[in-house]
Amino acid sequence: MTVRIQTxxxxxxxxxxxxxxxxxxxxxxxxxxxxxxDINDGSSVSAMVLEHYAGMTEKSIESIIDQARERWKLIDALVIHRVGELKPTDQIVLVAVTSSHRTEAFAACEFIMDYLKTSAPFWKKESTPSGERWVDAREADDAALARWGVRSTNAQSPTD
Structure with a gap:
């Protein structure tokens, strides 16, 4: 298992x-x-800044990979998540999972990504024509995580 947070x-x-x-x-x-x-919630987005808590973020992601390994027969998993300022079309995250068979790989990849969207300690701030705004997890993301029997912690912005 490998977890990397990088710019x-x-x-x-x-x-x-x-x-x-x-x-x-x-x-x-x-x-x-x-x-x-380049667009979110009806507004154009010129940039996004991603913040995290070093050390805590990696441990949180390692924990969800461990949970995926308990559910499915995995060989390996990799999560790379970028932080800092990103522009439209930039890559943000890679979740990659290997197993002997596709069913386990697909399920574990989706499970890990559903967790990242809702509960991993990342904070996103978008730059729009109206100014900067923090991005919260969507109800649909919480529902996606809930189908796995996992409850979202829905991390708040660092100013909350």
Whole structure:
């Protein structure tokens, strides 16, 4: 399991190649890449700033990967999450999971991503024509996490 929080971009091909070649039992690799949109809630977005608590964020993500490993037969998992200022089309997050079979890889990848969207200690601030605004988790994201039997902690902005 690898969790990295970083400002620099990542190379999807290079990261997934390492996972595929690390173990000959890998029969499936499922991954998700999230990117910055140029519009959110009806407003154009020129930039997004992501903040986190170093150390706490990594431990939180490692914990959810451990939960995924308890639910599915996984070989490995990788989460890379960027912080700092990002522009539309920039990559934000990579969740990649390997297993012997696709069912486990798909489910675990989705489970980890649902957690990241709602409960991981990240805070997003968007720059819009009306000024800056903090972005809260959506009810749909909370519902996605709830279907796994996990309750959202719905982290608040650092100013709350």
């Amino acid at each position: 620099e971009d990542f190379d999807l091909g290079a990261e997934t190649l390492v996972l595929r070649e690390a173990n000959r039992a890998v029969g499936a690799l499922a991954c998700f890449v999230g990117t910055v949109r």
